Amino acid sequence: xxxxxxxxxxxxxxxxxxxxxxxxxxxxxxxxxxxxxxxxxxxxxxxxxxxxxxxxxxxxxxxxxxxxxxxxxxxxxxxxxxxxxxxxxxxxxx
Numbered sequence: 001x002x003x004x005x006x007x008x009x010x011x012x013x014x015x016x017x018x019x020x021x022x023x024x025x026x027x028x029x030x031x032x033x034x035x036x037x038x039x040x041x042x043x044x045x046x047x048x049x050x051x052x053x054x055x056x057x058x059x060x061x062x063x064x065x066x067x068x069x070x071x072x073x074x075x076x077x078x079x080x081x082x083x084x085x086x087x088x089x090x091x092x093x094x
Contacts, residue, residue: 001083013070
């Protein structure tokens with residue numbers, strides 16, 4: 001249930017974490033990006049083990065911190081939550 005926007009968002013966050021890690025002037029910034037990447041990975045892991053709603057929420061919140069570039073991943077997580085809600089509605093209606 002992981003979509004391409006979530007994977008793209010995670011990739012961009014990883015690249016940003018690597019880029020800022022070479023900047024010696026601000027040593028705390030790589031840790032900040034590293035925490036966000038870690039929570040993105042946790043969110044994807046939760047989705048993989050079947051906890052789709054929890055995983056999408058973790059990914060959405062951690063991606064939303066990095067406005068505007070994090071919005072790519074956040075939109076992907078929002079699509080997962082919308083599909084989950086739609087499927088739940090259809091199953092309850094039937």
